[in-house]
Structure formats: C-alpha cells, structure tokens
Amino acid sequence: MKRFLLPVISIAIVALSVFSALPISSGSQRGSGPDFSAIKSESLLDEIRTLSSDEFEGRAPGTHGEDLSIHYVADQFKKAGLEPGNTDGTYFQKVPLVGIAANHAAELRFTTPKQQISLRFGDDFVAWTERSTEKSSIDSDMVFVGYGVVAPEYNWDDYKDVDVRGKVIVMLINDPPVPDPKNPSQLDPKVFGGKAMTYYGRWTYKYEIAAAKGAVGALIVHETGPAGYPWDVVKGSWSVEQFNLESKDNNMSKVAVQGWITNDRARELLTATGNNLDDLKKAALRRDFRPVDLHAQATLTLENKIRRINSNNVVGKLEGADPKLKDQYVIYTAHWDHLGIGFPNAKGDKIYNGAQDNASGTAGLIELARAFKALRSPPRRSILFLSVTAEEKGLLGSRYYAENPIYPLAKTLADINMDVLNVYGRTRDITVVGLGNSSLDDVLRKAAAENHRILRPDPEPEVGGFYRSDHFSFAKQGVPALDTDSGIEYIGRPAGWGLKKRQEYTENDYHKPSDEIKPDWNLEGAVEDLKLLATVGYRVANTATYPVWSPGTEFKAKREQMLKDAGIETGR
Numbered sequence: 001m002k003r004f005l006l007p008v009i010s011i012a013i014v015a016l017s018v019f020s021a022l023p024i025s026s027g028s029q030r031g032s033g034p035d036f037s038a039i040k041s042e043s044l045l046d047e048i049r050t051l052s053s054d055e056f057e058g059r060a061p062g063t064h065g066e067d068l069s070i071h072y073v074a075d076q077f078k079k080a081g082l083e084p085g086n087t088d089g090t091y092f093q094k095v096p097l098v099g100i101a102a103n104h105a106a107e108l109r110f111t112t113p114k115q116q117i118s119l120r121f122g123d124d125f126v127a128w129t130e131r132s133t134e135k136s137s138i139d140s141d142m143v144f145v146g147y148g149v150v151a152p153e154y155n156w157d158d159y160k161d162v163d164v165r166g167k168v169i170v171m172l173i174n175d176p177p178v179p180d181p182k183n184p185s186q187l188d189p190k191v192f193g194g195k196a197m198t199y200y201g202r203w204t205y206k207y208e209i210a211a212a213k214g215a216v217g218a219l220i221v222h223e224t225g226p227a228g229y230p231w232d233v234v235k236g237s238w239s240v241e242q243f244n245l246e247s248k249d250n251n252m253s254k255v256a257v258q259g260w261i262t263n264d265r266a267r268e269l270l271t272a273t274g275n276n277l278d279d280l281k282k283a284a285l286r287r288d289f290r291p292v293d294l295h296a297q298a299t300l301t302l303e304n305k306i307r308r309i310n311s312n313n314v315v316g317k318l319e320g321a322d323p324k325l326k327d328q329y330v331i332y333t334a335h336w337d338h339l340g341i342g343f344p345n346a347k348g349d350k351i352y353n354g355a356q357d358n359a360s361g362t363a364g365l366i367e368l369a370r371a372f373k374a375l376r377s378p379p380r381r382s383i384l385f386l387s388v389t390a391e392e393k394g395l396l397g398s399r400y401y402a403e404n405p406i407y408p409l410a411k412t413l414a415d416i417n418m419d420v421l422n423v424y425g426r427t428r429d430i431t432v433v434g435l436g437n438s439s440l441d442d443v444l445r446k447a448a449a450e451n452h453r454i455l456r457p458d459p460e461p462e463v464g465g466f467y468r469s470d471h472f473s474f475a476k477q478g479v480p481a482l483d484t485d486s487g488i489e490y491i492g493r494p495a496g497w498g499l500k501k502r503q504e505y506t507e508n509d510y511h512k513p514s515d516e517i518k519p520d521w522n523l524e525g526a527v528e529d530l531k532l533l534a535t536v537g538y539r540v541a542n543t544a545t546y547p548v549w550s551p552g553t554e555f556k557a558k559r560e561q562m563l564k565d566a567g568i569e570t571g572r
C-alpha cells in the first residue's frame with residue numbers, strides 16, 4: 001500500500017479555502033448514467049469486518065489466511081453472479097511465489113577503523129534476500145553512493161566509474177532533492193520531477209541498480225519524512241516472510257542482502273568512519289558527486305527458510321453486451337493480501353489485520369461487482385474484477401497478471417485501482433494519484449462534476465505514490481491506469497481535519513496490528529467514491545475510443561506500439 005503519508009498541512013488549508021464555497025451533492029449519485037445504488041455502506045463494512053478479522057490472520061500469502069481470503073472473495077463474486085474470470089473455468093489465477101523468511105536473531109556488524117558497531121534486527125536494521133537460498137551473507141567493504149541513481153536523461157550518475165562489484169553500498173532514500181538555481185527554497189522542476197518523486201526514488205529501483213552494478217549488499221538509510229512512514233512501518237513490513245516471483249536463476253542475479261538501517265545508526269556508522277551524514281547528503285545533491293569509500297566492513301549472515309507456493313489472484317468476469325466488443329476489457333483491481341502475523345505491538349497483538357489496507361479496497365471490489373451485475377443491462381465491453389495477491393511484497397500479483405494476462409493487454413482499455421478507501425466520511429473532492437497522466441482523468445472529472453465534486457492532485461507527490469500500488473504494474477506494460485485516493489476536504493469538518501486523519505493513520509496504524517475497524521468510521525464517502533469509479537469504468541466500457549496516455553508520459557510509447565502491433569485503432 002502506498003499512501004496515507006505524512007502530509008503538508010499548508011497545501012490543504014489553501015485548497016480548502018478555494019473549494020469551500022462549492023455546493024454539495026446528496027449521498028446518491030447524480031448525473032446521467034447507470035444506477036449504482038446497489039453499493040451500500042452496510043455491506044461494505046460487513047465485508048471489511050470479515051476480511052480483517054483475526055480469523056483471517058492478516059491475509060498473508062501462502063497461509064491459512066490466504067485460503068480464507070481468496071475463497072471468500074471468490075464466493076462473493078459467485079454470489080454476485082459473476083462468471084469465473086479465468087479461461088480455465090475457475091475464479092483463480094495461480095501466482096508462483098518463493099517465500100523467504102530470514103532469522104530475526106541475525107546481527108549486522110560494522111567494523112570501522114575506530115570501533116565495531118553491532119546492530120539489532122528490527123530495532124536498528126531489517127534485511128532480507130531475494131535469492132532463493134538457505135543462507136545469504138555479506139562480509140565486504142562498504143561504499144556510500146549518495147542516492148544510488150543512474151539517470152542519463154538528467155545527466156546524473158551517482159556511481160561514476162567506481163567499481164562496486166562485491167561491495168556493500170549505502171544509499172539515501174528518494175530522489176536527490178536538487179534545489180532550483182532560480183529559487184533555492186524550491187526544488188528544480190527540471191531534475192527528477194522537482195517535488196514529485198520519480199521511479200529513481202523508489203527503494204525497488206535502488207536495489208535493482210545495486211544488483212545491476214554487481215554489489216553484494218545494499219542498505220538504504222531510513223528517514224521518516226522522505227520515506228513517508230516511520231521506522232515501525234519498515235520493521236513491520238520487512239521483518240515478515242518476503243516473497244518473489246519464481247525465476248529461472250532463483251534470483252541469484254539480485255544482491256545477496258538488501259535492507260534498511262535507521263537514521264541514527266547510519267549517523268553512528270558514518271561518524272566512526274570519519275564522515276558526517278549531513279555533509280554527505282549535501283555532496284550527493286551535485287552531479288559531480290563521487291562514491292565515498294567508507295573504509296569499513298559490513299558482516300551479516302541470514303539463515304533463510306525457503307518455501308515455494310502457488311498463491312492466487314481472484315478473478316471474476318461480467319461479460320459485455322456487445323458481441324463485437326465483449327472481448328475487450330476494463331479491469332478493476334484491489335489487493336486482498338496484507339502482512340499476516342509478525343512482530344507484536346506493545347499490547348502483544350501480532351496479527352496485522354489490514355482493515356484499511358486493503359480489506360477496504362477488496363470489499364469495494366466486491367461491492368462494485370454486485371453493483372455492475374445489478375444493472376438492467378451490462379456495458380458493451382466486459383468488466384474484470386481482479387483481486388491480486390502479494391501487493392505488500394512488491395506488487396507481485398498484479399505484476400504477474402500484467403506479464404501473464406488472461407486476456408490480451410492490447411484489448412484491455414484501463415485498470416482502475418482501489419488501495420485503501422475513505423473511512424472518515426463524505427468529501428467535496430477526490431484525489432488522483434498521478435493526475436494528468438491519462439485521459440481517464442477526464443472521464444473521472446466529468447463524473448465528479450456531475451456530483452459537484454472536484455479532482456485534486458496528489459498533495460504528496462514527493463513520496464511517489466504512483467509507483468506504489470497495483471495500477472503501476474499495468475502502467476509499466478502500457479495500459480492506462482487510474483488510481484484514486486480519499487479527498488481531504490471533509491464535509492462538516494474544519495480545515496486540515498482530513499490531512500490530520502491521514503497523518504494519524506500513518507503514524508499509528510499503517511502496517512501495524514492496530515489497522516483495525518475503528519468506532520468512528522463513516523463509509524458514506526467510500527460509497528460515493530466507489531460510485532464515481534463505477535461510473536468511470538462503465539463509461540470507458542461503452543465509449544467508442546480507447547483511453548490514452550498524455551503526451552510526455554513514460555508509458556505512452558509502449559501503449560501505442562502495443563496497439564499498433566495488435567492492429568487496434570484507438571479512435572483518436
């Protein structure tokens with residue numbers, strides 16, 4: 001899950017003053033179009049309660065919690081009247097995964113000219129391997145590589161000609177926040193998207209480039225602000241069993257050990273090597289930065305338990321009404337998985353229930369399935385309802401579908417993703433993560449305006465939300481994708497209230513056992529958001545034209561080539 005990240009309150013206050021005069025719609029969906037009144041807050045809450053119950057054990061892939069989760073979703077699809085979505089006649093798509101659980105007793109040691117520093121698993125660092133091996137070790141020299149970015153389009157190379165093969169590299173989180181030379185108080189909009197994070201800032205990229213450079217280990221220095229979440233989230237997310245898709249080389253091309261270290265222990269390490277973290281961060285903002293040999297050695301051995309499983313995506317299908325178009329698709333996605341059972345909190349609770357993340361989105365998917373099936377006539381094109389596995393492990397379920405689609409991606413018009421629904425009430429707005437990327441925004445904007453609502457850009461583009469949920473798997477393959485988030489201007493609430501609730505969730509509940517249904521939940525806003533997304537999917541499924549990526553987006557060329565190869569005219 002990628003959001004509810006630390007907010008910038010001032011953005012909201014300015015925006016709220018602009019939008020406060022807008023009229024408010026009633027709770028029912030207005031404007032022309034189909035009736036999606038079958039979406040109900042009561043049934044939505046019941047579904048969330050079931051999926052986030054202790055009985056479902058946090059819904060980790062490859063557990064009893066998965067069995068309960070996927071059969072519950074499939075049963076709900078069947079009861080709604082959906083056809084099995086897989087061409088093999090089932091509601092399931094098998095996703096072959098390798099599970100790797102590292103021992104928590106492992107100790108990371110740094111040996112410097114001045115001293116030896118020992119770090120405790122969980123409190124000071126987390127580490128794991130993507131290699132399918134029972135033991136993974138590092139005993140290697142360390143190199144600081146700034147932000148660990150190689151971006152030719154920005155004339156940026158943090159590695160230069162330094163050979164890091166066999167080394168353990170230490171990196172900073174996110175993109176380099178390069179100041180604007182015309183206004184040093186702002187970020188340069190011409191470098192790494194300015195305030196908005198690019199894919200170079202994602203931790204997944206940093207481990208990928210480390211492997212490409214031949215490093216044996218890669219450690220990211222955690223900072224709550226740039227990362228968008230506190231250390232407890234890192235501890236909870238990466239201390240449980242990790243999964244990867246099966247690969248022919250057992251992922252031996254990956255680094256042997258990848259992980260995170262706390263900011264405080266990183267400072268201690270660098271000080272012991274005669275360096276200063278703040279000085280190194282300043283140096284890393286320049287194109288002429290060169291890697292720094294830390295004259296230190298990192299030692300760690302992970303004992304791993306390996307298991308191979310078939311996890312499952314759950315797929316339901318509503319066949320389109322038009323004989324000529326029913327072999328084309330609009331997909332709705334939401335991930336059913338969460339973190340399972342992990343480190344206990346202060347109350348001794350170790351079940352990561354994931355009520356908001358993402359029992360809520362999965363329940364929303366079920367509600368959409370019921371609502372579409374309840375229509376007097378289905379849309380012209382077919383609708384797929386896809387509940388994916390292992391999002392929390394790196395978007396693995398959606399990636400598997402996008403790389404192994406049941407139905408051709410060239411005939412897939414759009415993916416509409418739901419990752420955490422609004423549980424705090426009705427809003428005047430709805431956030432679009434990556435607003436402006438595709439023509440899907442125009443469809444949503446019209447539907448929202450019909451209900452006196454507006455679209456809002458992501459108020460936190462610096463944390464890279466667009467790259468952090470399942471729609472991105474489809475976008476990488478060229479399929480136009482829409483990912484929305486809750487609005488922040490809540491009806492009947494004071495300015496800043498919505499962002500405060502987000503911050504509270506991030507700090508207190510995100511990826512923690514406390515992500516459970518709360519007494520103050522109000523799902524009226526979630527219902528209104530779902531009706532908007534239903535309207536968007538319905539209209540796309542009936543339109544004469546394919547949605548398209550906006551000029552300049554990194555996915556546009558791939559989509560156009562895909563459609564050209566398939567001989568499909570988009571109508572534009």
